[in-house]
Amino acid sequence: MSSIEQRLRTVLQFIDQHLDEDLSVDTLSAVAHLSPFHFHRLFSSRFDISVFQYVQLCRFKSASYRLAYRPQTQVIDVALDHGYDEPESFARAFKRHLGQSPSAFRQSPDWRHWYDFQQPLKNLRNQHMTPTPQEIAKTEIRCIDFGETSIAAFEHRGDPALIGQSIRQFIEWRRGQKLSPQCYATFNILYDHPELVAVKDFRFDIATAIDGRDHLELQQSLVKNIVMKTIPAGRCAVMRHYGSDDNLELSIRRLYEEWLPQSGEELRDFPLFLQRRNFFPEVHEDALETDIFLPIQ
Template sequence: MHDPAARDHDARFRRVLDYIDRHLDEPLDVERLSRVAAFSKFHFHRQFALRFGVGVHRYVQLVRLTRASHRLAFRQRESIMQIALASGYEAPEAFARAFRKDSGQSPSAFREAPRWDAWHAASQVISQIRSTHMTPVHTDDAVRIVDFPETRVACLVHRGDPRLVGESIRRFIDWRKLNRLPPAASRTFVVAWNDPETVAPADYRLDLCAATAREIADNAFGVSPATLPGGRCAWLRHTGSDATLRASVAWLYRQWLPASGYETRDAPLFFERVRFFPDVAEHEAVTDIFLPLGAHTPAHG
């Protein structure tokens, strides 16, 4: 996008998307959001829908319901009433109707046994908009070379359809609660063996890990002992939604790595979850990326 006027429009709409993420618990009507974008309220809704393929009211609703789905599935201590109010609904009945329309389940049924494949289709609208219009910007000085220590972990391996990772996450959370290994006491890692966009669903693998030196007893959750190998890594901090995490990884591979003089090591990319959504807003979530490195050839001037 080279035209200055077009770049200005893009920046103004990106500002709106960022504002929605940062003020999700506040009223987000067209008049307020049009002021953020500095557009006429009489034309803003049409401009938003034409640019993103979804109306602004619907986009805000989907963002709120996506957060609600994570709270229902992963934060059992929050009541459905609390989640409904946080999602902008004054009554749980209205929240239940809206949630069922997108997920095919009532909030209570989803909390009991989420059907992630149905919800995945609805949330893809948000992911597509964010990955296209909210790409993170990184510079070379944001990357650090670190020596990652060999780390013993408890590991749950997810194999198969990436849309069903939520089921594995719930199982892993239940194991951690039972064994009193919350994220505050045990670092959380995710090993990305492959890219869900480039492999068949049946071949997808993701390891969920919690750092611990304890012995891992046999269990019904599928959690077993494993070790994250130590060694030199490129470290990059990603702040924000998982929808834009792939863009940060792509920048590290495409931009930083060729210019760095390093080769990759024969070990998979992995992440450390530092701040979790939905405990924090999506724009405040923090994920550290670790790219295992091998030999280094100094650049010649």
């Protein structure tokens, strides 16, 4: 990685960590140790997007998560936390990008538009914020005995663009049952790769551990698409992924394409699954931690 590329990568990380602060060209060029006269041209040339547009994408991704999944947060606080002094200017910009006012989005998000809106940012991160060889080398993969875990799972079936809607419904149910993520582990079960199956066939579970809770009582509280399941006991290779989900597939591929052939292990008949250690937007995307479990015999 060249010196310029490393400096621009540092800028991307800085933006993630300071969405509520001044992110002007002057500020960001100082982070990159480059003249403002050259910084914005280098940024646009490297990423095919202006630094202003990139900051906007990051801010509205974070803001939309807060609006959709954190109903207790006031719109004015969301605006202030994303660099806007006036809620009116935030509302105008949000509607211009997301097609809905913040209040309308909170009430009934247009999930397909939301999904499409995030793709340019996802593609940029997937291309330019990949782990370095040094970072990959530091990531430990170990084999463990995973204990049987009872879960309540929201079964998302169909269009990946509508996962946000399923997450929101699951969070509402979970909150009502007082299954706090701080007390009950959060899992995803990955049955399919969204790019390798037809939209209608895509399957993805969003789940919470329920060990220690009255299962009969929870069974009576279940709503559409939420079912009781078990992640079975067994050996797993586990790897911790650091950072955004935009690069999660790279870590998964490392398990399948590099570690598995070299390990001599055989796969077990249960899908790949994840455990979420923390959550965006409570933490910055570069501080996210996700454990990837590959079931083996």
